[in-house]
Amino acid sequence: VNVYAVIMAGGAGTRFWPASREKRPKQLLGLLPDAGGSPLQPRGAGESLLAATVRRLAPIAPAERVYVATGAHLAEAIAAALPEVPRAQILAEPVPRNTAPGIGWAVATVARRDPEALVAVVPSDHFVANEDEFLAAVRKALEGTRARRITTIGIAPTRAEPGYGYIELGRELSPGLHDVARFVEKPDRARAEAYVSGGKHLWNAGMFFFRARDMREAITRFLPDLAAGLDRLDEAAARGEEAEALAREFPRMPAISIDHGVMEKAPDIAVVRAADFGWSDVGSWQSAWELAEKDAEGNALPSGAVAVDARGNLVRDLREGPAARKVFALVGVSDLVVVDTGDALLVIPRERAQDVREVTRILRERGDYTLL
Amino acid sequence: VNVYAVIMAGGAGTRFWPASREKRPKQLLGLLPDAGGSPLQPRGAGESLLAATVRRLAPIAPAERVYVATGAHLAEAIAAALPEVPRAQILAEPVPRNTAPGIGWAVATVARRDPEALVAVVPSDHFVANEDEFLAAVRKALEGTRARRITTIGIAPTRAEPGYGYIELGRELSPGLHDVARFVEKPDRARAEAYVSGGKHLWNAGMFFFRARDMREAITRFLPDLAAGLDRLDEAAARGEEAEALAREFPRMPAISIDHGVMEKAPDIAVVRAADFGWSDVGSWQSAWELAEKDAEGNALPSGAVAVDARGNLVRDLREGPAARKVFALVGVSDLVVVDTGDALLVIPRERAQDVREVTRILRERGDYTLL
Numbered sequence: 167v168n169v170y171a172v173i174m175a176g177g178a179g180t181r182f183w184p185a186s187r188e189k190r191p192k193q194l195l196g197l198l199p200d201a202g203g204s205p206l207q208p209r210g211a212g213e214s215l216l217a218a219t220v221r222r223l224a225p226i227a228p229a230e231r232v233y234v235a236t237g238a239h240l241a242e243a244i245a246a247a248l249p250e251v252p253r254a255q256i257l258a259e260p261v262p263r264n265t266a267p268g269i270g271w272a273v274a275t276v277a278r279r280d281p282e283a284l285v286a287v288v289p290s291d292h293f294v295a296n297e298d299e300f301l302a303a304v305r306k307a308l309e310g311t312r313a314r315r316i317t318t319i320g321i322a323p324t325r326a327e328p329g330y331g332y333i334e335l336g337r338e339l340s341p342g343l344h345d346v347a348r349f350v351e352k353p354d355r356a357r358a359e360a361y362v363s364g365g366k367h368l369w370n371a372g373m374f375f376f377r378a379r380d381m382r383e384a385i386t387r388f389l390p391d392l393a394a395g396l397d398r399l400d401e402a403a404a405r406g407e408e409a410e411a412l413a414r415e416f417p418r419m420p421a422i423s424i425d426h427g428v429m430e431k432a433p434d435i436a437v438v439r440a441a442d443f444g445w446s447d448v449g450s451w452q453s454a455w456e457l458a459e460k461d462a463e464g465n466a467l468p469s470g471a472v473a474v475d476a477r478g479n480l481v482r483d484l485r486e487g488p489a490a491r492k493v494f495a496l497v498g499v500s501d502l503v504v505v506d507t508g509d510a511l512l513v514i515p516r517e518r519a520q521d522v523r524e525v526t527r528i529l530r531e532r533g534d535y536t537l538l
Numbered sequence: 539v540n541v542y543a544v545i546m547a548g549g550a551g552t553r554f555w556p557a558s559r560e561k562r563p564k565q566l567l568g569l570l571p572d573a574g575g576s577p578l579q580p581r582g583a584g585e586s587l588l589a590a591t592v593r594r595l596a597p598i599a600p601a602e603r604v605y606v607a608t609g610a611h612l613a614e615a616i617a618a619a620l621p622e623v624p625r626a627q628i629l630a631e632p633v634p635r636n637t638a639p640g641i642g643w644a645v646a647t648v649a650r651r652d653p654e655a656l657v658a659v660v661p662s663d664h665f666v667a668n669e670d671e672f673l674a675a676v677r678k679a680l681e682g683t684r685a686r687r688i689t690t691i692g693i694a695p696t697r698a699e700p701g702y703g704y705i706e707l708g709r710e711l712s713p714g715l716h717d718v719a720r721f722v723e724k725p726d727r728a729r730a731e732a733y734v735s736g737g738k739h740l741w742n743a744g745m746f747f748f749r750a751r752d753m754r755e756a757i758t759r760f761l762p763d764l765a766a767g768l769d770r771l772d773e774a775a776a777r778g779e780e781a782e783a784l785a786r787e788f789p790r791m792p793a794i795s796i797d798h799g800v801m802e803k804a805p806d807i808a809v810v811r812a813a814d815f816g817w818s819d820v821g822s823w824q825s826a827w828e829l830a831e832k833d834a835e836g837n838a839l840p841s842g843a844v845a846v847d848a849r850g851n852l853v854r855d856l857r858e859g860p861a862a863r864k865v866f867a868l869v870g871v872s873d874l875v876v877v878d879t880g881d882a883l884l885v886i887p888r889e890r891a892q893d894v895r896e897v898t899r900i901l902r903e904r905g906d907y908t909l910l
Contacts, residue, residue, distance in 0.1 A: 184867070470906075474896045490881060493909055495556070495897045497886040502871070504885055506878075509862060513876060513885065514869040524846045525867045534842075537865055 169308060170283050171227035172272040173219055174265065174372075175236040175244055175290035180526045180538075181450045181519070184510035185484050188538050189239060192448065193219075193291035194247055214247055215448065216290045222297050226304055227286060233257055233276060234290070235268040260416050266392055266427040267419035269374075270385050271412075274396045277378040278403060284311055285381065287374040287424075293457060295444020303440035307375040310343050310436040316376040316384065316429065317436040318346070320368025321445050326358035329449070331370035331425070333437050346435040349425065368437065371445060374424065381428070388431045395419045450519040451503040455480040468494055476500060480516065484508075510537055541680060542655050543599035544644040545591055546637065546744075547608040547616055547662035552898045552910075553822045553891070556882035557856050560910050561611060564820065565591075565663035566619055586619055587820065588662045594669050598676055599658060605629055605648060606662070607640040632788050638764055638799040639791035641746075642757050643784075646768045649750040650775060656683055657753065659746040659796075665829060667816025675812035679747040682715050682808040688748040688756065688801065689808040690718070692740025693817050698730035701821070703742035703797070705809050718807040721797065740809065743817060746796065753800070760803045767791045822891040823875040827852040840866055848872065852888065856880075882909055 179192030186192050193216040213221070220232055229250040234257060236244050241258035248256070257275065259268050269287055276283045286304060294300045303319050310317030320333045329352060336345030349370065353361065361367035376384075386393040395415045402411030420427070429435055446453055458466035458480060465473050468483040476496040483492060485508035494504070503519060505512045514522055529537055551564030558564045565588040585593070592604055601622040606629060608616050613630035620628070629647065631640050641659055648655045658676060666672045675691050682689030692705045701724060708717030721742065725733065733739035748756075758765040767787045774783030792799070801807055818825055830838035830852060837845050840855040848868040855864060857880035866876070875891060877884045886894060901909055 184865075472897050472900050474893065474900070475890075491908075492880070493556075493882045493901070493906075495882060495884045495886075495894075497884070497893050497896060498890040499874070499885055499887065502885065504883070506883060508864070510865045510867060511876070511878060511883070512867045512869070513871055513874065514867075515871065518847075518870040521846065521869050522867075524869060525844050528844050528846070529865070534865075536863075 167282055167284055168231060168280055169227045170231045170233060170276045170280070170285050170378075171220070171223045172269065172276070172285055172287045173216070173232060173234045173290045174268070174287060175216055175234050175240065176259065176262065176265075176268065177289075177291050179291065180523050182454075183522050183526050184505055184507040184512050184537065185482070189243060191240065191291070194240075194243055215293065216244065216247055218294075219288060219290050219292070220248055220251065222294060222300060223286065223288065223304070225301060226308075233272050235259065235265075235272050237262060260413050263416060263419050263421040265424045266385070266389060266422045267395070267416060269381070269424050270389075270392050270396050270419070271399065271416070273378050273381050273385075274400055275403075277382060278400065281379065283378040284308055285374075285376055285378050289372045289447075291448060292371070293444075293446040293448050295446075296442070299441050299443035300445075303438050303443060304373075304375070306342055306438045306440075307373070307436075310339070310438065311375050311377050311380070313339075313436070314377065314380050315434050315436040316374060316380060316432055317343075317438065318375070318429070319371050319373045319440050320437045321371050321440055322365075322442065323358075323362045323367065323369050324442075326355060326362055327369070328352060328355050328358045330358075330447075331372075332358075332361055332367045333370050335366050335368065335437065335439065339436060342439050344437050344439060346437045349430050351425075368439060369445075370425075371440075371447075374429070384428050384432050389420060389422065389427045391420050392422075392427070451480060451505070451514070451522070452516050452519040454482075455503065455516055465496070467496075468492075471495065474498065478502075478516065479504065482506070539654055539656055540603060540652055541599045542603045542605060542648045542652070542657050542750075543592070543595045544641060544648070544657055544659045545588070545604060545606045545662045546640070546659060547588055547606050547612065548631065548634065548637075548640065549661075549663050551663065552895050554826075555894050555898050556877055556879040556884050556909065557854070561615060563612065563663070566612075566615055587665065588616065588619055590666075591660060591662050591664070592620055592623065594666060594672060595658065595660065595676070597673060598680075605644050607631065607637075607644050609634060632785050635788060635791050635793045637796045638757070638761060638794045639767070639788060641753070641796050642761075642764050642768050642791070643771065643788070645750050645753050645757075646772055647775075649754060650772065653751065655750040656680055657746075657748055657750050661744045661819075663820060664743070665816075665818040665820050667818075668814070671813050671815035672817075675810050675815060676745075676747070678714055678810045678812075679745070679808075681712070682810065683747050683749050683752070685711075685808070686749065686752050687806050687808040688746060688752060688804055689715070689810065690747070690801070691743050691745045691812050692809045693743050693812055694737075694814065695730075695734045695739065695741050696814075698727055698734055699741070700724060700727050700730045702730075702819075703744075704730075704733055704739045705742050707738050707740065707809065707811065711808060714811050716809050716811060718809045721802050723797075740811060741817075742797075743812075743819075746801070756800050756804050761792060761794065761799045763792050764794075764799070823852060823877070823886070823894065824888050824891040826854075827875065827888055837868070839868075840864075843867070846870065850874075850888065851876065854878070 179186040332350040334347040336347040464478040471494040478501040551558040610630040704722040706719040708719035836850040843866040850873040
């Protein structure tokens with residue numbers, strides 16, 4: 167039985183402005199001109215989070231079995247970033263319809279090629295420090311699919327994160343594999359704190375594993391409108407007219423997430439209680455600082471920077487092209503994020519990193535799209 | 539009787555790094571690419587502090603009677619900044635010898651041209667908001683020179699400034715003109731505070747007015763070595779050999795300030811108790827913020843900047859040449875100075891603005907002279 171990867175690469179990533187832009191979202195960020203390594207990809211300059219995701223899965227799903235679900239406006243950039251993935255397997259959604267239609271389409275496409283396919287759906291913009299442990303968790307999840315269960319991977323929480331989705335563990339099916347009792351989306355802080363010590367809740371890492379035909383059946387049961395659209399896509403594909411059908415059908419598909427549309431409704435989801443594999447969703451500049459190499463004062467600085475009485479700062483020189491030398495000097499400031507992209511400069515405290523979205527909101531309000 | 543201006547333009551101005559450099563000190567800073575006006579020269583983009591100094595004095599000392607005392611490494615840049623001043627009147631000191639030798643040489647040069655000359659010595663890098671009041675103070679000071687007194691201008695202190703020099707008022711000689719009781723250099727904070735309310739101390743604005751021959755006599759009395767060197771310069775000039783003599787004599791002159799060498803020793807210095815003419819020594823980025831136009835949140839920002847929950851910040855886009863558009867975004871930061879020169883970026887709290895010298899010290903220590 168072959169495993170196929172469906173990489174979810176539609177994310178906009180405004181939380182990394184000004185590094186991320188609409189046409190260069192977080193998952194595409196890569197080679198960065200500073201000696202400390204990329205803030206988003208400490209594992210080797212030049213490798214984007216997306217490319218790392220594909221490489222990480224290669225022992226299980228090599229490039230010829232990788233599909234990428236993304237938006238039409240990103241398809242070319244993604245194809246360029248993944249030259250080893252066949253171009254036809256970059257699935258460009260004509261309009262954004264949340265995750266269920268994109269996954270449905272990808273699953274249908276895979277199933278046409280291989281009716282027995284196992285599918286791994288994974289985000290394109292997360293970080294994994296320990297790739298062997300990650301692969302072990304994936305293999306365990308694929309085991310779960312033998313019992314025709316859609317299986318997900320849960321990560322033991324190491325801190326209270328009200329922004330995350332949580333999975334409540336049910337009974338153990340086999341060592342490390344559990345029933346999902348329920349999904350809990352964005353708990354309040356008190357509950358998130360209880361989850362850390364309680365040992366019954368895991369972070370939902372947004373990865374799903376299933377037999378292609380099982381997911382199609384679940385869609386038919388819980389999202390019949392989507393299933394009908396996918397049927398019409400299959401019929402059109404058989405006639406060699408999928409592109410036209412896609413443009414017609416996709417905008418009419420229900421804009422719903424796979425979590426709400428399927429996972430939270432299906433009765434027999436399983437979850438792997440994964441060993442810590444150094445996972446991060448790289449959710450903000452704060453995460454980028456956490457993942458970055460830092461000096462003794464907790465600063466992550468471009469080479470040649472000067473820091474005087476400065477602690478806990480992340481400074482990134484992300485100017486493009488053959489940028490001239492620039493010395494970044496910090497005096498008497500702490501826990502700041504400073505990002506220079508040449509056309510924009512951001513200064514924000516680390517603890518407010520999420521609020522960078524306010525900047526993109528204001529630029530949009532101004533009608534100033536050149537920097538979005 | 540003609541008045542000649544001697545503009546003191548040797549300052550290095552490391553406190554404005556990265557805007558200021560060794561070859562572009564504070565007094566030369568001028569046209570800056572932001573709509574808010576130059577941080578150092580709110581009176582019109584493009585006019586440097588030096589050019590403003592010359593323009594401000596023009597009603598009393600037109601350009602043909604302006605002399606500029608500066609270092610050899612700055613002479614070309616200063617000549618370019620002051621095209622209306624005859625090139626021969628840019629006096630390039632071959633080595634730095636503090637202020638007394640430079641003033642002595644300038645006074646000797648002026649006296650050769652006009653033995654009856656009155657001389658106004660003024661710094662090149664200060665700011666004056668009210669130029670009419672300034673000229674009134676200068677005229678009053680020139681009156682003081684009739685009694686063969688070296689006369690200075692004192693400014694009523696508006697805040698405790700331990701870093702300044704102070705003048706203690708003696709008896710009133712005529713309305714607004716006083717004997718100097720004594721000079722007080724850098725008092726402690728308690729004394730500086732007492733001076734603000736006491737009404738007997740004025741800030742020393744570093745401007746001196748005198749008959750050229752009176753200063754020469756004072757130098758002869760208090761700095762005989764300097765006087766001897768100036769005599770040899772005069773003799774060489776009479777033979778048309780001043781340049782050679784300067785290279786020989788200047789390095790041997792005593793490296794002493796005019797304040798310590800003459801002003802604090804001469805018995806009959808006078809001081810004008812000036813009306814407030816909106817004086818600032820523009821001593822740091824903090825002063826630049828004070829002088830800048832600010833929005834309702836106290837921010838002085840480049841055009842197009844985005845500020846979210848940000849107050850009291852000074853941001854300067856000082857990139858040179860036809861720089862591409864750049865959006866400066868501040869989120870949740872207050873009272874910072876952010877300066878971007880393209881080859882350097884500085885982030886420092888306003889209240890620590892003086893500590894920018896630490897950065898230049900570190901660059902020098904590294905042997906990294908390109909940014910100094």
